[in-house]
Amino acid sequence: MDWTAIALSVRLAAIVSAALMVIGLPIAYWLAFATSRWRFVVESIVALPLVLPPTVLGFYVLLALGSRSPLGRAWEAWTGHGLAFTFEALALASILYSLPFAVQPIAASFAQIDRTLLEASATLGAGRLRTFRQVVLPLSLDGVLAGAVLAFAHTIGEFGVVLMVGGNLPGVTRTVSISIYDDVQALDFTAAHQTALFLLVLSFAALASVYALLRKPWAVSPL
Amino acid sequence: MPLDVRLRKRLSPRFQLDVAFAAAPGVTIVFGASGSGKTTLLRAVAGLTSPDSGRVAIGDRVLFDSSVGIARAAADRRIGLVFQHLALFPHLSAAANIEYGLSRLTSAERRQRTAAIAESFRIAHLLAQRPATISGGERQRVGLARALVTDPDVLLLDEPLSALDHATQSRIIADLRAWNDQRRIPILYVTHSQREAFALGERVLLLRDGAIVADGTPDAVLNAPARDDVAQLAGFENILEAAVMERRPDAGVMAARVAQTAVDLEIPLTAAAAGDAIRVAIRAGDILVATERPRGLSARNIVAGTIASLEHEGPVVRLAVDVGVPIEVHVTPTSSAALGLAPGRDVWLVIKTHSCHPVSAV
Numbered sequence: 001m002d003w004t005a006i007a008l009s010v011r012l013a014a015i016v017s018a019a020l021m022v023i024g025l026p027i028a029y030w031l032a033f034a035t036s037r038w039r040f041v042v043e044s045i046v047a048l049p050l051v052l053p054p055t056v057l058g059f060y061v062l063l064a065l066g067s068r069s070p071l072g073r074a075w076e077a078w079t080g081h082g083l084a085f086t087f088e089a090l091a092l093a094s095i096l097y098s099l100p101f102a103v104q105p106i107a108a109s110f111a112q113i114d115r116t117l118l119e120a121s122a123t124l125g126a127g128r129l130r131t132f133r134q135v136v137l138p139l140s141l142d143g144v145l146a147g148a149v150l151a152f153a154h155t156i157g158e159f160g161v162v163l164m165v166g167g168n169l170p171g172v173t174r175t176v177s178i179s180i181y182d183d184v185q186a187l188d189f190t191a192a193h194q195t196a197l198f199l200l201v202l203s204f205a206a207l208a209s210v211y212a213l214l215r216k217p218w219a220v221s222p223l
Numbered sequence: 224m225p226l227d228v229r230l231r232k233r234l235s236p237r238f239q240l241d242v243a244f245a246a247a248p249g250v251t252i253v254f255g256a257s258g259s260g261k262t263t264l265l266r267a268v269a270g271l272t273s274p275d276s277g278r279v280a281i282g283d284r285v286l287f288d289s290s291v292g293i294a295r296a297a298a299d300r301r302i303g304l305v306f307q308h309l310a311l312f313p314h315l316s317a318a319a320n321i322e323y324g325l326s327r328l329t330s331a332e333r334r335q336r337t338a339a340i341a342e343s344f345r346i347a348h349l350l351a352q353r354p355a356t357i358s359g360g361e362r363q364r365v366g367l368a369r370a371l372v373t374d375p376d377v378l379l380l381d382e383p384l385s386a387l388d389h390a391t392q393s394r395i396i397a398d399l400r401a402w403n404d405q406r407r408i409p410i411l412y413v414t415h416s417q418r419e420a421f422a423l424g425e426r427v428l429l430l431r432d433g434a435i436v437a438d439g440t441p442d443a444v445l446n447a448p449a450r451d452d453v454a455q456l457a458g459f460e461n462i463l464e465a466a467v468m469e470r471r472p473d474a475g476v477m478a479a480r481v482a483q484t485a486v487d488l489e490i491p492l493t494a495a496a497a498g499d500a501i502r503v504a505i506r507a508g509d510i511l512v513a514t515e516r517p518r519g520l521s522a523r524n525i526v527a528g529t530i531a532s533l534e535h536e537g538p539v540v541r542l543a544v545d546v547g548v549p550i551e552v553h554v555t556p557t558s559s560a561a562l563g564l565a566p567g568r569d570v571w572l573v574i575k576t577h578s579c580h581p582v583s584a585v
Binding site: 138 | 269270271296297298299300301302303304306308310311312313314323324326327369370373
């Protein structure tokens, strides 16, 4: 079993879920409560990774991070090395790729909250931030947890984006799925089988623990 | 400090809320049918919806003024609001719900204020429980306590007792009265229940289609409606077309013939002249039913008719009695059963003179 790849994948997935909790909560809040007529545009952008082939997303991320792009140059000037084919690039691409898996369940659970609770909070003198912390968040913990777990599981399982953006550098960008692919290419079915089974059990355990903890009748699909 | 409200808000091409009034400390009932704009009025005062124009102030403290662009957020208005469905925070205990509006105080002060108000609203024993585990009347008390513990400058109540039985309503009303006897803040109390209006109100604003159509004591507005539309809103089930036959100023009454019938009613005297068309408003609950022609009664109006239909509606049996025109009568299920009332049966209706309210058509 490729423990290096497993550790890398788990580290990547943890970073991606944590980052998506920071980035995803405000986006989900805006999607759930904004009355802007342009909301559908943001909804579509957030949902794009669901329909785009990972190669397309990976390709554009690669271009955006490359040494000819402003972002790539800024990164190179700051750190002294390029961004493409690094763990950081992989994390960045994974965050984009898993965005809908985090944002959609969170936005859905925000939207289910009775609006009069938010109004009651306002008439009791609470500002938006306090209302969010003390009313919105506690009442949508299930959705937030679902978003975090789905983002985690989806990152563990991704393949196309990793291949495009990260390549296959052991200990740096070789994730579990790439490792399995390598093993199969090398006809090392035993190693592939071990890692694949581990991934299967891990994914099932993550999902089952959340479903069991919450016992809410979510749809299996995060949509 | 009085609450001054003048506001206009268009809710649809055909409906506009357009009201102006001042509410002194004490209970002002906002009475009206559903869709008359009551809830929108409260929301606009609370700052939850923004009027198109107008001004809302508590004393000199201006909360909203479209002419100078002031629109304070709901959180800065110091207005307590009890929602129709309460909007208690389901994940918090009763105590935490009540303390929610006290975040600026120290935790010792919070506990002390919560304990005090819980005492006066008789909910001290259930402070640790969540809203889902307590009864409807108790939830209502928690909702009131949560709004009142913050010492608001104005209290808004949106049909707060409509879901409760009468006995519970009366007890909560008594506690609310006791509280307000000490604080004396303006309270706007939205309801469509006459019972609540009479039990609480010092003044009634009658709202119809977004406008205030009557303003006075509960008795003046709800019992002696001067206008036909008011009568309908105030719960007079019967509004009969009639013509004045004979005036008897010495007795303070006049006789009126109900249109399309030979029924003459003795009704209180008004300025209407003999021959004038008027309308007579009669509450269905103010009419007695007899199965034999009654004798020796003080009531002046005894009208023969036939039961056309009979419907049970909870604690009320609703009769339509044909006396030439249909008249709605409400009796209790027990008296309906004791009298053997049924469609087709001949009955006599007994109506006191002062249960007949002459109203002018609009």
